[in-house]
Amino acid sequence: MRFFHISDLHIGKQLHRYSMRSEQEDILNKIVCAVKKEQPDAIAIAGDIYDKSVPSAEAVALFDHFLTVMKEQAPQVPLLIIAGNHDSAERLDYARELLTKNQVYISGMPPRTEGEYLKKVTLQDAYGAVNFYLMPFIKPFFVRSLLKESDTLTYDAAVRGVLAREQIDRTERNVILSHQFYVAGGSRPKTSESEIAVAGGIDEVDVSVLAPFDYAALGHIHRPQKIGKEQYRYCGTPLKYSVSEEHQAKSITCVELKEKGTEPVITQIGLEPLRELRSLRGTLSEVLSLATEENKDDFLSITLTDEIDPYQPKERLMEVYSHILEVRVDNARTRRILSEAVEELKLEDPVEVFAQFFENMQARPMSEAEKRVMTEIFAKAAEGEANG
Ligand SMILES: [Mn+2]
Missing domain, CATH: 3.30.160 (Double Stranded RNA Binding Domain)
Incomplete structure (x- = not known):
């Protein structure tokens, strides 16, 4: 079984004031050409199809064109698609029954009620079944009532809770498509400037949750890289979406799975942009x-x-x-101006800076009692600094 792994297409993206329409059309055509040439057994698209939750008509038309041309050129190749944090789950789920008949499997929403589970697509090869689990981007509040949890549910616990409900047959080969910020025991993936950062790292999910899977086709981080293990991979964006990505080589990740228990063989197919x-x-x-x-x-x-x-x-x-x-x-x-600005920042009251951060995270201002505790802590820290 050999499949392609791509993600973070961000169709409709503007680079500063320039539309990237022609660059995106070109790169999607190059992906179709690679599929036609290499004949993979499936294509996994790990989220962020669109750049905005309400994509422009032009963006929708471009994705539609991509699916149509792909189905003309490689009709037998299943497409497996999940929603990312930039996509609207409902919009992506549009016409999904119809698309399923054409082997285009889309999962926009994680399970929300008792009877619902992750979408699972099983493909066969000479070594037996390969189960693809389509896990769209999960925010804790999407699954809070499903997991009977309180509003303190973390991203990590939300993803863990959703996967714990699944009956995963560990004697078969299993692949997950997921779009979260994965970390490996505290070590974080290398990010770029084109991702949306969540302050304080509250969206982190540890890769230990991926243990049941022989390969994790991840989206969300725009630089291609493994996280934790060789077979847990971010494939990166097909195009450079910020100046910080200047020196990144963009590619399609190609994954070959043989019998259960053997390491997948991972290679890259380079993608050359229309405009550097x-x-x-x-x-x-x-x-x-x-x-x-x-x-x-x-x-x-x-x-x-x-x-x-x-x-x-x-x-x-x-x-x-x-x-x-x-x-x-x-x-x-x-x-000179920059170094003055840095001086200015240093003079701000740390308690106020923290109070702002607290309010952003908790959606409520700090209480007087909480402020007193923080003031004491900062005062102690300052004392420590003064003493050496
Ligand atoms: Mn993205």
Whole structure:
């Protein structure tokens, strides 16, 4: 059994002020070509189909086109799809009975009532059955009443609770599709700037929950990487969705499962974008002189290092480069401003900073008693600092 693992398509995404429609159409076509060429037994798409929970008509049309072309080019290949945190579960579930008849299996919502379970799709090969469990993005409140839990239910406990209800036959091969922030005993995956960060790490789920699975096809983190074990993998986005991803190689993850108990064989199929993303740094005249036929239409993040601010730098850059994402200035003056800003932040009252964080997390302000406790703690910490 050999299957493709992709995720985080973020269809409809804008990169700064540029639409990525042509880049996304191009990369989806390249994925279809790879499927036609390699003939995998299935395609797993681990969430964040769309960039927004209410995608634009254009975005919906593009995903529709992708499914249609995929079904024309590789009609026998099942598509397994879960919702991510960016998708609206209800919208993604639209027409799912009809799609199921065409071997497009979509799971938007986790189970919410007694009789409901994760969607399970079983495929066969020479070694027997492979069960794919489709676990869409879970927020604790989605499953709180199902698990008969209070409002203190954590992400970790929510995912654990949902999986504990499933009858997973450990003598067969099992694969899970999931879209959560997995950590391995406290070690976190390497993130990028295009993911939505949740402060305080409350969305973390430990990979120990994935123990029943021979492979975990994960989505959510945009840089391809394993987490904890070789077979627990984030495949990453098919395109670079932030400047922080400049040096990441994007790819389709290809997974080969043989008999139960053997390690899956994991390879990458590289994905080349229509338009590269890169950063350029130097004085205005240096950056202008770097322009070539090759790079002038790339997505660019430009940092100017002139000590004397040049005249109309943006306008002059735009005459040469067509897709400028941002122009930053890094010289003695801006560095001075930054270090002053850092000084200013340090002077803020730590109790107030914490109170803000507390309110964001708990959706209520701290009580006077709680504030007193925190004030004491910070005072003790400050004493400790003063004493050495
Ligand atoms: Mn994502």
